[in-house]
Amino acid sequence: MRLRFLGGASLVVVGAMVAGCGGSGDEAVPAKAKIDDAAVMKQAKVARAAAAAKVKANELGQVPVLMFHRVVDHPTTQDDRTPAQFRADLERLVRDGYVPVSAADFVQGKINIPAGKHPVVLTFDDSSPSQLTLDEMGVPRPGTAVAILQDVAKKNPGFKAAATFYVTRDMFGKTTPEEKAQALLWLKDNGFDIGNHTLDHMNLRGKSQKDVESQIAAVQKLTSSLAYLSPVTLALPYGNQPKNKSWAMHGKLGNVSYKHGGVFLAGYTPAPAPFNKTFDPLGIPRIRAMDKKGDCAQFCSTAWLDWLKNNPDQRYTSDGDPQTVAFPKFKAPFVAKQFAAKALPY
């Protein structure tokens, strides 16, 4: 221990905390203290692992990324939900113990939800007015996806109004830059995430690198000029990947460049956890929000949510600590290398 005077007034005891900057280093720390520290750290880890085991945490498990399109009174396509159906979709997620996280947070492994809860990612494609329409005071119109989501979150504390909106040039039906800016800034101010869905909703399959990159960079340019934001993720129109998958991940047009953290497909399974080796940021699966009928008997949201409920060992369950990646020891071979330091097997 050394005593040091700072500013002539306060007495500061400097010990092990500054080892390395004073030169004397380790020999200043009594051996017993080091052993005690290690013992305390080990004990804390044992306690964290026990807490994780108690809630059957599985942060290498699967996560449903739900894909919504329009929320309208009279559905005309297989992708539309009515406001009542959308509300029921959300209420089911509440009952099943899900908490929404944005696509941006998901791909970056920022899954900060309570112990025992499961993450769900809510994504909205095509930036239609049925998702977001604001009145002149900036209040979402009742019946829009955003209004319903905020209402369900308000009535169910702990269920967050978090979602990602994949925008094209047609931003929520707005035509002027000012109105588009209003919509994007409102989403940003209210904690929502904005993703890239290409300027013209282009099918990227078979397109040249130049076409792919200019379609994506153009949205990046729009969102940054209108609302000072860069999308972290992209949803591929029709779920179609370009010839070289990485073109959707990073590229540029003139002086505008983009570098995404993840690219989403349009089907048909839950996604691996971002901490799992099987997670592929170039093609993250999503699940269409639809009842268990017709071609949705197996591969849309009701069917998959039933499956995850009936197979809890497959589902991502949080330990409540965003600093660790907790899982049953048996799954250890699946931890992605870049998260190994955070691993908490039990």
Ligand SMILES: [Zn+2]
């Ligand atoms: Zn689309």
